[in-house]
Amino acid sequence: MTGHVREGSARTGHLGLCTDLYEVRMVESYLRRGMTAPATFSLFVRPSARRPWLVAVGIERALEVIEAFTFGPEELAELERLGVDRGVRDRLADFEMRGEVWAVEEGTVVLGREPILEVTAPLPIAQLLETAIMNVVQFPMLVATKAARCALAAGGRQLADFGFRRAHGLETGVEAALAAYVGGGFATSNVEAGRRYGVPVTGTMAHSYVQAFTDEREAFRSFVSDHPDQSVLLVDTYDTLEGVRRTIEICQELGIEPKGVRLDSGDLGELAVEARGLLDEAGFGDSIVLASGGLDEYALHELVSGGAPIDGFGVGTALTVSEDHPGLDIVYKLVEYADRPVAKFSGTKSTLPGPKQVSRPEEGITGDVLDRRDTEGPGTALLAPVWRDGRRLGEAFDQEVVRSRVHEQLEALPPAWQTPPYPDAPPLPAVGTALEHLTDEVRRAAPDGGADP
Amino acid sequence: MTGHVREGSARTGHLGLCTDLYEVRMVESYLRRGMTAPATFSLFVRPSARRPWLVAVGIERALEVIEAFTFGPEELAELERLGVDRGVRDRLADFEMRGEVWAVEEGTVVLGREPILEVTAPLPIAQLLETAIMNVVQFPMLVATKAARCALAAGGRQLADFGFRRAHGLETGVEAALAAYVGGGFATSNVEAGRRYGVPVTGTMAHSYVQAFTDEREAFRSFVSDHPDQSVLLVDTYDTLEGVRRTIEICQELGIEPKGVRLDSGDLGELAVEARGLLDEAGFGDSIVLASGGLDEYALHELVSGGAPIDGFGVGTALTVSEDHPGLDIVYKLVEYADRPVAKFSGTKSTLPGPKQVSRPEEGITGDVLDRRDTEGPGTALLAPVWRDGRRLGEAFDQEVVRSRVHEQLEALPPAWQTPPYPDAPPLPAVGTALEHLTDEVRRAAPDGGADP
Numbered sequence: 001m002t003g004h005v006r007e008g009s010a011r012t013g014h015l016g017l018c019t020d021l022y023e024v025r026m027v028e029s030y031l032r033r034g035m036t037a038p039a040t041f042s043l044f045v046r047p048s049a050r051r052p053w054l055v056a057v058g059i060e061r062a063l064e065v066i067e068a069f070t071f072g073p074e075e076l077a078e079l080e081r082l083g084v085d086r087g088v089r090d091r092l093a094d095f096e097m098r099g100e101v102w103a104v105e106e107g108t109v110v111l112g113r114e115p116i117l118e119v120t121a122p123l124p125i126a127q128l129l130e131t132a133i134m135n136v137v138q139f140p141m142l143v144a145t146k147a148a149r150c151a152l153a154a155g156g157r158q159l160a161d162f163g164f165r166r167a168h169g170l171e172t173g174v175e176a177a178l179a180a181y182v183g184g185g186f187a188t189s190n191v192e193a194g195r196r197y198g199v200p201v202t203g204t205m206a207h208s209y210v211q212a213f214t215d216e217r218e219a220f221r222s223f224v225s226d227h228p229d230q231s232v233l234l235v236d237t238y239d240t241l242e243g244v245r246r247t248i249e250i251c252q253e254l255g256i257e258p259k260g261v262r263l264d265s266g267d268l269g270e271l272a273v274e275a276r277g278l279l280d281e282a283g284f285g286d287s288i289v290l291a292s293g294g295l296d297e298y299a300l301h302e303l304v305s306g307g308a309p310i311d312g313f314g315v316g317t318a319l320t321v322s323e324d325h326p327g328l329d330i331v332y333k334l335v336e337y338a339d340r341p342v343a344k345f346s347g348t349k350s351t352l353p354g355p356k357q358v359s360r361p362e363e364g365i366t367g368d369v370l371d372r373r374d375t376e377g378p379g380t381a382l383l384a385p386v387w388r389d390g391r392r393l394g395e396a397f398d399q400e401v402v403r404s405r406v407h408e409q410l411e412a413l414p415p416a417w418q419t420p421p422y423p424d425a426p427p428l429p430a431v432g433t434a435l436e437h438l439t440d441e442v443r444r445a446a447p448d449g450g451a452d453p
Numbered sequence: 454m455t456g457h458v459r460e461g462s463a464r465t466g467h468l469g470l471c472t473d474l475y476e477v478r479m480v481e482s483y484l485r486r487g488m489t490a491p492a493t494f495s496l497f498v499r500p501s502a503r504r505p506w507l508v509a510v511g512i513e514r515a516l517e518v519i520e521a522f523t524f525g526p527e528e529l530a531e532l533e534r535l536g537v538d539r540g541v542r543d544r545l546a547d548f549e550m551r552g553e554v555w556a557v558e559e560g561t562v563v564l565g566r567e568p569i570l571e572v573t574a575p576l577p578i579a580q581l582l583e584t585a586i587m588n589v590v591q592f593p594m595l596v597a598t599k600a601a602r603c604a605l606a607a608g609g610r611q612l613a614d615f616g617f618r619r620a621h622g623l624e625t626g627v628e629a630a631l632a633a634y635v636g637g638g639f640a641t642s643n644v645e646a647g648r649r650y651g652v653p654v655t656g657t658m659a660h661s662y663v664q665a666f667t668d669e670r671e672a673f674r675s676f677v678s679d680h681p682d683q684s685v686l687l688v689d690t691y692d693t694l695e696g697v698r699r700t701i702e703i704c705q706e707l708g709i710e711p712k713g714v715r716l717d718s719g720d721l722g723e724l725a726v727e728a729r730g731l732l733d734e735a736g737f738g739d740s741i742v743l744a745s746g747g748l749d750e751y752a753l754h755e756l757v758s759g760g761a762p763i764d765g766f767g768v769g770t771a772l773t774v775s776e777d778h779p780g781l782d783i784v785y786k787l788v789e790y791a792d793r794p795v796a797k798f799s800g801t802k803s804t805l806p807g808p809k810q811v812s813r814p815e816e817g818i819t820g821d822v823l824d825r826r827d828t829e830g831p832g833t834a835l836l837a838p839v840w841r842d843g844r845r846l847g848e849a850f851d852q853e854v855v856r857s858r859v860h861e862q863l864e865a866l867p868p869a870w871q872t873p874p875y876p877d878a879p880p881l882p883a884v885g886t887a888l889e890h891l892t893d894e895v896r897r898a899a900p901d902g903g904a905d906p
Contacts (some may be wrong), residue, residue, distance in 0.1 A: 015623070017644040017645040017647075017648055018623050018626075018644075018645050019617075019644055019645075020615070020617055020618070020628075020642040020644065020656050021642055021643075021644050021647075021654045021655060021656030022642065022656030022657050022658055022659055023659075023829075024644065024656070025656055025657065025658060025680060026658055026659065026662045027677055028679060028680070029675055029679040029680070030665070032679055033675060033679075035665060039665065041661070044556055065623075074648065075648070078644070082647070082654065083645075099623065116848050125666060130618070130659075130661075131617050131618045132623060133616060134618040134619070135618050135620060135622070135623055135626055136622075136623065138618070138619055139620075139621045139622055144622075144864040148839070157861070158507055159720040162473070163780075164472075164473055164584050164588060165473070165584045165587040165591070165783075166587070166588070166590060166591055166781075166783070167590070167592075167621070168592045168620070168621040168622065168625045168629075168774070168779075169589075169592055169622055169624060169625040169628060170468070170471050170518075170585060170588055170589065170593075171622060171624055171625075172622040172624075172625050173469075173471075176621075189474055189475065190473065190474075191470040191472055191473065191474050191477065191531070191535070192469075192470040192472075194470075194474075194531065194535070195470055195527065195528070195531040201474045201476070201535065202474060203473050203474030203475030203476075203478055204475050204478065205475055205478060205479055206475055206476075206479065206583075207578060207786075207787075207797060208479070208494070208583075208786070208787035209479045209482070211787050211790070211795045211797070212483070212488060212492065212576060212787060212790045212795075214793070222482055222486060226481060226482040226485055226486075227478060227481070227482070230478060236799070237797065238799075248639060249890035263797065263847075265802060276815075282818065284669070301715045317779075317780035320780075321621070321774070321779040321780045322779070323779055323780055325769035325771075326621075326775075326776055327619040327773075327774045327775040327776055328619075330618075330619070333660075333661070334660075334661035334664050334665060336545075337665045340667070342664045343663070344660060344690065346689070346691075346718065349718060359513035414875065416784075426834070426891065434603070436829075442597050444690070446873060
């Protein structure tokens with residue numbers, strides 16, 4: 001997957017302008033003042049009941065951004081146009097990531113507040129990377145987390161991503177298909193995601209196919225004849241149960257067991273029971289019933305827990321744009337500069353100082369402890385170096401490995417977190433003693449006495 | 454802007470796989486059966502109170518998709534892997550858009566149900582383009598519409614897009630900045646959008662800048678010295694009003710009038726009044742007050758209608774991912790095949806048959822009439838041919854022209870549609886007599902008697 005970010009997102013081959021102008025303004029000031037000591041920024045999601053737990057992916061993307069974050073002639077000309085002076089431009093022309101990145105393993109299930117990734121580098125470098133790193137981690141996490149919720153709600157039934165058409169861009173649709181697969185999806189409708197990432201691709205027919213024929217029967221007969229092995233018929237163009245009956249008639253005529261039917265509107269639970277009954281009655285016990293149409297994890301859970309005889313679900317918009325929560329509250333916060341831990345103490349947006357580590361004991365995520373990085377915790381340390389001295393460490397991204405890791409971690413979640421209703425308040429990691437002490441120290445030393453100005 | 458889609462979204466240079474597998478399955482069947490007569494598909498948004506009106510953009514993108522929708526060796530190999538037979542692959546190897554596209558002018562404000570674009574082409578071609586056309590029109594419309602709502606709510610105050618970090622991809626963030634600008638934004642934080650599209654770029658400082666110094670005063674002094682012309686200081690790192698006082702003190706020391714202050718948390722309306730008072734008292738009447746932090750059109754409207762002395766707003770996630778409605782219910786429906794108008798009559802998802810035209814009388818959008826394309830309406834015809842015989846017609850996209858068009862059209866909207874509370878029910882175009890008759894005919898001729906199976 002290396003090279004993805006460069007090819008897919010930078011038309012000049014340099015990502016240096018994939019940033020916000022204020023990053024540039026700050027960096028100008030840092031460079032002018034020689035403020036180039038190491039800074040650590042911590043990337044995490046603020047706790048939110050909308051996503052009590054999150055599937056952390058996008059680490060590889062962040063490393064790709066770091067590699068491609070360079071300034072070519074066009075970028076430098078644009079900075080000149082923006083009034084960035086020659087001295088600063090010359091420094092940016094040599095921009096190169098120096099320092100170190102720690103991150104959780106791709107596919108780790110984390111809580112809000114827990115760092116996904118920490119960058120330690122000269123302040124101007126670490127600062128300038130902020131926007132792009134947030135961007136490329138946020139999106140795959142968003143979709144993988146939503147897919148995981150849907151997969152758990154589907155209770156082992158197959159989950160397909162149908163959302164390419166509503167993704168925020170073509171490239172984004174392909175990336176969404178990958179993230180949905182990794183998060184627990186079984187397949188995608190997106191053909192390019194199959195070619196590029198080997199995600200299994202699935203698809204049957206649309207209403208337009210049925211309507212292109214003058215008669216539903218003729219449409220079904222044609223499709224089954226042309227695709228006997230993929231004969232999942234969309235049965236709701238006119239009347240759903242009539243469509244199921246026609247499926248049966250035509251397959252009986254042709255001497256084929258239909259692969260199945262897809263229900264796309266109406267009361268899916270009720271229709272599934274009736275469709276199942278008709279298919280079974282006809283001796284088509286192996287034909288499957290698929291459901292789609294405005295589904296999300298809540299609808300899936302209701303159908304599955306209500307015992308609807310549905311074998312697989314297609315989820316579109318809700319999954320691909322994470323419709324109920326399309327932007328994670330992800331932040332990239334300065335936690336240390338020049339060996340001075342820093343924090344922010346304002347109520348809802350407070351941060352904790354210093355580089356960190358998360359320890360997960362054997363009991364799992366409910367026992368997570370967030371502490372200073374240099375403290376030994378009670379279990380497995382979740383963060384490890386993934387980049388050092390200009391070199392990536394560890395394994396390359398493999399979607400099958402990551403998908404299995406996600407699957408295992410989801411299985412280990414407390415059952416009450418797995419399906420609706422989810423916890424009202426987001427679970428938080430415990431804060432370790434060393435971090436607590438450091439926070440107190442920083443609070444006392446804060447220029448304005450911290451929260452009490 | 455030509456070439457955007459190819460460069461930005463297809464890593465092989467061919468977009469042919471940017472589709473759903475079911476499109477391919479249907480096309481296999483059409484080709485096998487010689488179903489290559491002209492089909493018309495109509496792209497529109499289903500009426501929704503969540504977006505009573507919409508800014509139609511993305512037409513140019515759709516034409517770019519049409520141009521780049523080709524199959525190279527990698528695409529054809531993938532189709533082979535998916536079991537598509539040689540005959541079909543050979544036809545797709547020669548895939549070329551033949552036919553015609555009608556569309557509204559880029560930047561037209563439309564209602565739900567009104568076609569944005571209609572493709573008439575041999576059925577397999579028009580079908581295969583479905584997913585990609587929907588995708589590339591949906592996203593810019595989504596953001597331009599949200600930006601228009603925010604711009605109207607801002608009531609003439611400046612609106613900047615701050616959402617790059619939460620966009621669904623880097624390339625998507627750049628496109629969002631363009632769409633937000635066209636929809637009514639004034640500037641973006643996104644540096645690449647400045648380079649690529651000439652969108653004005655804006656930005657000041659982040660909390661990390663303040664925290665990199667041991668003291669807020671020192672941070673402010675440094676920033677003002679380094680950027681006297683861009684000295685908008687972020688004042689809420691510790692205590693907002695204390696931050697405003699410090700801004701004043703430091704600027705007085707340095708003999709500079711600050712450009713302004715940015716409030717990013719707390720009760721923005723109240724803080725703006727106090728900040729304004731302090732600045733005025735200090736004789737800094739030209740210094741501006743900017744506000745940001747979780748804003749959307751509802752918050753903007755409340756602040757503006759409450760008289761908050763805020764000169765400009767930064768809107769991030771809410772705008773860039775259209776947070777309250779991140780996926781428009783956009784559809785691409787078959788309305789005619791081989792001179793036979795078709796429609797779907799099921800309740801909420803019904804469609805109207807045949808190619809269409811929208812007439813807008815002098816009174817404006819409230820008088821819109823949706824009718825058959827060949828019928829003369831009571832006003833300006835909104836749709837015109839934009840592609841014919843393999844050639845684009847009309848002007849190339851120019852963001853300044855489109856932006857002005859959007860602006861004029863927004864000004865002409867009924868005041869009750871412009872700001873919250875928006876209409877409870879989405880306004881609909883009237884249906885013209887000819888279309889009504891056609892619909893009745895099609896309903897009578899429907900294979901299942903339409904809605905009454």
